[in-house]
Amino acid sequence: MAVRELYFCVWLAITVTLTSSGPVDQGELHVIHKRQAPGKRPSCQTGATVPATRVDTTSRLQAIRNLFPTVPGGGVHAYIVPSTDAHQSEYPADYDLRRGYISGFGGSAGTAVILTNKAALWTDGRYHLEADENLDCNWTLMKQGIAGVPSISDWLVDQLKTTAGARVGASPFLMNARTWKSYSEKFTKSGISMVEVDNDLVDQVWTSGRPAQPNSAINALPMEYAGKTWDSKIGDVRGRMRAKGAAAYIVTSLDETAWLFNLRASDIAYNPFFISYAIVEMNRVRLYILNHATKLTQNPTDEATTNKLYQHLSTAMDGSCTSSSGPCVEVLGYSPSVIKTAVSDIASNSSNRVWVSLLCNQAIYSAIPEAQRIHDKSAIALMKSKKNIVERDGMQASHNRDAVALITFLERLEREVKAGQRWTEVKAALELKKERLKQDKNRGLSFPTIAGSGSNGAIIHYRPTNATDKQITTSDMFLLDSGGQYLDGTTDVTRTLHFGQPSDYEKECYTRVLMGHINLALLKWPKGLYGREIDAISRAPLWEAGLRYLHGTGHGIGAYLSVHEGPGRISLSHSLNPSDAALEEHMYFSDEPGYYEDGQFGIRLETIVTIEFAQTAHPFPNSVFLGFKPVTLVPYEPHLIKFDMLDPKQIKWLNDYHKRVEEEIGPRLSPAALQWVKARTRPISYPTTNSATTYTHSALFMAGAVIVWLMSLG
């Protein structure tokens, strides 16, 4: 799926919202088509028709404003509601969609700011239309990326300039410490203070209709999939702590607790996580889990898990570690105050230094005195991104099964569309899901399927809904971006198809996307580079013709974890994300250039690739070279390719890839699906349609003929 990692949204939040120079990364994450000054929304002018999709937030806003004076220490004059949870999750649980509740806007990215007499919501270009449809007229829509739209902090400074001793509140659990600090520093200059509101105001007003806190069963991930025991991983974390002189490491990201303890659950849709924190010390490991008492002893729901949680973690049934024999994890109840107190307690010993990651929330960050705080890259993210041998085998195996599901579905889709049967995007997403669920070890999808026919394909983060559903036809391009969760891996694949006669222009665009896709896959580079240093390689063939795609080229992907995983990424970036890491062997990335013609069609080709050591003819002294190897094995669409635009190396890559698809996936397919594959994987020779060469060949043939004819005359 197209890159939009939270770990970068969080980072962008700082640069984009706190600088007046506008989006740093506008070339990538923000689709900016016209410049427009903020003002009253046209749909809120007198007489405008009010969309039925709007949520009336009047009473919610009143309720929260009534709480402003109750905040300890002097009340607040404004309140910020971010979109994430206490773990900076990309996809929070429904329970945690506070910004969605208070504003009515349901998009994944956005920040609400409430004053006593105004309310405003900031969101990026992906969501400008949707936000206008969701927000009632209590709200000003702040379109990030549009010239003239103020940043949150600039706007707050302006709004509060006449309020002496102004106080801006926010939950310290829902904002990461770096963002908090940036606001705080900016506000301080204008006499405004940031106030930590431990008892979140939205939590206080969201009393009816709130979804329950998630409470899914927790299953152990067997060693045949994890490849490394949790206590061995703890040992590695401790090694890193030792190197930094840290007495404790606080695990705050949900994919890190899942990875570290080899546990999976389903507290969050598409993400096999459970709401938790962990604290690793040199002689103690604590895991804080929501409803821990139930979780400890409940039966696993996953047939692959044979042990209960307490058995997996060598804990006593009450969650304690009473026995001193061998490694054990203490399991404790989860609550904001409990974790904050635990961190404070560790820090109360002034010789203890405590390591928190750059994404850690403000509450935990501020519980540690500055002199004792190590605020640095995650101790886990890099380890997690470099898959061990068992995970690598699992990633390939799960991708192979996933390829069977996708190919089986595509063969049927093409056959039935061509036969005139009615297929729509929603039906395609549903039927494809069924194919995935049939596969061995499947555990659902890794994100909502993006199925875009024709113009819907041009909406980069499109999700088919009944309101937008389009038919899949023989005259439109069809973009399909989907993925699954499997016990042994996570998949994410995009192919773009055309079941009729594509235009020459559509073929040129597809071919240029393919050229960029292959150029990146072919690249070898000396170890040590960051993804941003190689990203242009995949864009150059599009740029040559004036084409662009306004998203990153590649994101990391987890092994039965998140479909978007740090710390590496392949993306142009004018500013640096301090969490970013260099590309290393055994990391997995998507390779997904695209091209989107507004209102017409979208093209994206996404293949998961893994980084391996590369052999070179003349290895430079003391250098190690890396390269990519495809993991996704699903054919491309030959009748969308202009072969004469490809160079011999690209043709060879394509032939080699298709040979692998046929050899590795072919034997698993039904006869019909195998035929569908074979029609796409026939080797291509070079040059096939080069007219100059053809001309030369004809001329030579004629010349030979004429000479012999002349000789025969003699």
Next chain:
Amino acid sequence: MAVRELYFCVWLAITVTLTSSGPVDQGELHVIHKRQAPGKRPSCQTGATVPATRVDTTSRLQAIRNLFPTVPGGGVHAYIVPSTDAHQSEYPADYDLRRGYISGFGGSAGTAVILTNKAALWTDGRYHLEADENLDCNWTLMKQGIAGVPSISDWLVDQLKTTAGARVGASPFLMNARTWKSYSEKFTKSGISMVEVDNDLVDQVWTSGRPAQPNSAINALPMEYAGKTWDSKIGDVRGRMRAKGAAAYIVTSLDETAWLFNLRASDIAYNPFFISYAIVEMNRVRLYILNHATKLTQNPTDEATTNKLYQHLSTAMDGSCTSSSGPCVEVLGYSPSVIKTAVSDIASNSSNRVWVSLLCNQAIYSAIPEAQRIHDKSAIALMKSKKNIVERDGMQASHNRDAVALITFLERLEREVKAGQRWTEVKAALELKKERLKQDKNRGLSFPTIAGSGSNGAIIHYRPTNATDKQITTSDMFLLDSGGQYLDGTTDVTRTLHFGQPSDYEKECYTRVLMGHINLALLKWPKGLYGREIDAISRAPLWEAGLRYLHGTGHGIGAYLSVHEGPGRISLSHSLNPSDAALEEHMYFSDEPGYYEDGQFGIRLETIVTIEFAQTAHPFPNSVFLGFKPVTLVPYEPHLIKFDMLDPKQIKWLNDYHKRVEEEIGPRLSPAALQWVKARTRPISYPTTNSATTYTHSALFMAGAVIVWLMSLG
């Protein structure tokens, strides 16, 4: 010439010397071939032979240590001597080579640190050998880029850990404010303070044998070369000041005073600068010049200049601006205290905000209270780098004359070497210089010529000397990197030649360098990118075979200014230089990939290119595309090219380029030189030596023949 801009060395100084994680940019600027811990230098062990090149610094060190207690406020325990001048110049005047004097080490990069009982010098991989030959055994050589070598600050913290209230001194004029701040912050944590020593200790001890302060004549650059008057440039600077709310902008870089006032001199070798500062205010412009009284009235030494300095600047002959008619520059005497006082005076009005660039020295920086200080990118660097139409015409014209000089020289060199005449690198540099000096408007060289035969070509920053001079033969590669200063432009060109039969491997390496060189020249990209985002394009063809070059791909270049000019650059970079700017139209860069085989040969191909708007077939909405156009017009070496490795686009670029060389430079050449060019610029067809194609052609010819023969039999 290969990239090694000071504006990046300064930036690197912060990242490299202040972080314990080692060189951030090691892939680029530091050649690291082996890991080695610091310790006593082998050449300083008992019994080792002492190189004759060593300078005895015993008495100099004693003299400077005697001054330690005299520093006001409590003396100092250590003293840092950087290599630059008060203007952060890449090439300081001889008078300013303080670090060279105190240490004996004459390389361009390095920092000396003197304690009461120890002295150490840090320098990078280019200079490890030279430093060992220059430094006597009073000095520890700290090889930056080698694992285990401490940073300056780490070493000082360790050395001074037992000294209560330790004070580290340095001249605040010789260190930029960012570096100063980084030291200061690090030291503070260990109870060490940085002390500004206004009366530099080296200045106090360097009493005999010190070169005189530079005192070259200052010439106005006529409008036919400058293209824009100084008062119009001042107007632009004021526009930027207004946008930032700055009452004053302090010009501290020497290329900025030269550019701003359309003045050139020769205070520094290869650089047409004069030692100066300037202060631009809304109603006043002050220019501080060393020996200003003489300079005002002396006759210009350049025949193109008709006015004396006071006439050019509309100043009264005493340097004042007494008349109120029209724009005028006040010319004042230059001294550290005068400039510092002037800045303090402006800042004494607390409503004045003062803008200093990121490279500004600590003395000026600290003369401005923090609340009034704007410490940001230079107000001038970006303007200067985007050449106006007159400068663009001049750049092409000067490059055309420079091409005549180089081609004329190369034809003679090749002819005479092949005829068996003795040529060496030193002779080549001298004779090439003569050719350049013959050219119209020449004002000398833009940097010392790099002429490297065989293994000397592999030393990236080689300068031929009598000690290293090698013969140029028909069996060695020959790398020639040189450039000239002209009234209308600055040039910098590298070509690599072989006057005999190169090996297949040499040809492959040359071809891969050429492929990278052409790929960059062919690139089109959407405006807004930084050079670091496109640099990999030129490396990929080398990486494919495991080859690397450990320097940047391109540096900016001035118009009769510095051969290395910011703010843009084309270079991989793991950290960002905050002075860096995006690539824009009318900037000029070198395109200079290379490959260096230690002990064997060096290859670099360097062509100056300018950025122009690019036409594309399918322009993306609201996007402007940019591309490069070659400015240097000197042929490549066909017999070093393996044509079958090039793709059709590369072949077309090469043919088009060579056509331009023949058409634009050809008519200016002697018959012999023209023949030399023509032998190199013949168009190449594709594919020329593709054996598969040849085989196909022969087969078709034969088939045609056989068929007709059969028909003739019938």
